[in-house]
Amino acid sequence: MDIVLQSDPVQSELFDSLRLELRRGCLVLAVLAQLREEHYGYTLRKALADHGLAIEESTLYPLLRRLETQGLLTSEWREEEKRNKRFYRLSPLGERILDQLLAEWNGINDSLHRILRSHASSVESQPATVGHQE
Amino acid sequence: MDILDRYLQAIGEYLPAASKDDTLAELRANLLALIEDREEQLGRRLNEDELIEIIRNHGRPIVVASRYRPQQSLIGPELFPFYLLALRRSLPLVILFYVCAQAVSLLFQDHGRVDIGAAIGAAVVHLPGTLFVFWGVMTAVFMGIEWACRHYGTSISQQWNPRDLPRVEKNQGKAPSLVGGIADLIVSAVMLLWLLAIPTRPFLILGPGVEYLKNQQIGFTPQWHTFYWQIIGLLTAQLVLKAVMVGIRRFGTWRKVLDLVVHALGLGILAVMVRAQIYFVPAQGFKPLPHEALAALNQAIYLGFRVVLLIATLKLIWDVVVFVRDTWVGLRATSRVVV
Numbered sequence: 001m002d003i004v005l006q007s008d009p010v011q012s013e014l015f016d017s018l019r020l021e022l023r024r025g026c027l028v029l030a031v032l033a034q035l036r037e038e039h040y041g042y043t044l045r046k047a048l049a050d051h052g053l054a055i056e057e058s059t060l061y062p063l064l065r066r067l068e069t070q071g072l073l074t075s076e077w078r079e080e081e082k083r084n085k086r087f088y089r090l091s092p093l094g095e096r097i098l099d100q101l102l103a104e105w106n107g108i109n110d111s112l113h114r115i116l117r118s119h120a121s122s123v124e125s126q127p128a129t130v131g132h133q134e
Numbered sequence: 135m136d137i138l139d140r141y142l143q144a145i146g147e148y149l150p151a152a153s154k155d156d157t158l159a160e161l162r163a164n165l166l167a168l169i170e171d172r173e174e175q176l177g178r179r180l181n182e183d184e185l186i187e188i189i190r191n192h193g194r195p196i197v198v199a200s201r202y203r204p205q206q207s208l209i210g211p212e213l214f215p216f217y218l219l220a221l222r223r224s225l226p227l228v229i230l231f232y233v234c235a236q237a238v239s240l241l242f243q244d245h246g247r248v249d250i251g252a253a254i255g256a257a258v259v260h261l262p263g264t265l266f267v268f269w270g271v272m273t274a275v276f277m278g279i280e281w282a283c284r285h286y287g288t289s290i291s292q293q294w295n296p297r298d299l300p301r302v303e304k305n306q307g308k309a310p311s312l313v314g315g316i317a318d319l320i321v322s323a324v325m326l327l328w329l330l331a332i333p334t335r336p337f338l339i340l341g342p343g344v345e346y347l348k349n350q351q352i353g354f355t356p357q358w359h360t361f362y363w364q365i366i367g368l369l370t371a372q373l374v375l376k377a378v379m380v381g382i383r384r385f386g387t388w389r390k391v392l393d394l395v396v397h398a399l400g401l402g403i404l405a406v407m408v409r410a411q412i413y414f415v416p417a418q419g420f421k422p423l424p425h426e427a428l429a430a431l432n433q434a435i436y437l438g439f440r441v442v443l444l445i446a447t448l449k450l451i452w453d454v455v456v457f458v459r460d461t462w463v464g465l466r467a468t469s470r471v472v473v
Contacts (some may be wrong), residue, residue, distance in 0.1 A: 105384035
């Protein structure tokens with residue numbers, strides 16, 4: 001797949017754009033889920049990266065501000081290792097919203113799996129001659 | 135950490151004053167944590183190039199700051215299609231008003247002292263400026279609507295009724311070309327201005343040939359003065375209708391009716407020419423041409439206009455018949471669906 005993408009810049013650009021779109025909603029979910037534990041910006045980014053979900057600093061830090069403005073996070077300035085840091089945590093509203101979002105996410109995931117399974121089984125059930133009709 | 139201070143200062147220039155210090159303090163803490171983490175991995179302090187690389191990867195100051203700002207668009211994606219539609223619909227009307235205003239201005243100026251060619255040139259040169267102002271005003275209006283929608287939590291895209299959708303038209307085919315319509319409008323407007331300029335600047339119609347005509351034994355009949363204003367009136371009416379047609383973006387009944395009226399006005403212009411009958415008379419100061427020769431010339435032109443008028447009339451009659459037939463069939467089809 002990588003060979004194909006590298007050889008076709010338009011396709012590669014399209015894939016990047018669609019991947020970004022796909023990730024955007026997932027990132028909010030991941031951040032909210034990760035902030036069930038308290039983190040400040042940098043350690044949150046590291047924790048997400050350790051779980052395989054790397055986020056740019058310039059995306060994550062403004063996102064934290066936005067989620068806090070929406071009331072989903074609470075924050076607190078506190079000194080740690082002789083430096084003031086802003087720690088974020090999921091608010092009670094954030095916890096409720098996260099539960100709803102996770103239910104939605106699981107529903108989408110299940111639907112997608114069903115679609116993919118049904119597609120795979122229909123391909124398998126097709127007679128071998130179909131592929132040679134052209 | 136001079137470079138870090140410079141970086142944060144640059145970001146701060148683009149941040150809202152209310153949250154600037156807080157945001158910069160947080161960014162500083164996060165960047166310092168990243169730097170310390172990297173130093174811990176390497177077991178030494180970072181050199182300047184490595185620091186610059188970290189900061190460069192963090193992003194250009196104006197881009198980083200822009201992500202902390204709440205609103206990124208003056209006209210949001212919900213309102214933008216309406217903005218584009220309004221611009222497209224009103225552009226032909228603006229051009230029409232501009233042309234009419236310029237034409238009226240030309241008509242009421244003292245032609246003895248005003249260079250009409252220069253006035254037309256100036257009008258064409260000033261048109262982009264007028265369009266730019268129009269675009270600016272429209273944008274400002276839509277910015278206001280966007281602000282109001284956000285401020286009062288309303289949405290204009292929800293306020294519609296499927297019952298208001300137009301009937302399905304027969305022979306919809308391809309939508310009328312906007313570019314073609316505007317081009318036709320501009321050509322018509324230029325032609326009108328050209329005709330308006332001719333009385334005081336005859337060289338516009340004949341070029342260097344005007345001098346040649348002066349030495350000929352024939353001249354235009356004085357009745358041209360009457361025909362001229364009738365033709366100007368019909369062309370102006372055509373121009374107005376063409377501008378309205380540009381605003382109608384589908385082949386509906388109204389567009390077809392306007393199309394027929396525009397053709398009928400064209401027929402009117404031909405009719406005026408036919409009614410004239412005599413186009414050239416002997417020029418003053420010259421020995422008159424033989425009466426038969428001049429009469430034959432006028433008769434030939436007259437017959438030419440009559441033939442063209444006849445063909446155009448037949449074409450218009452055919453178009454009207456087709457229109458009435460299509461409308462009748464459409465109405466019957468609709469009534470059957472309703473029943």
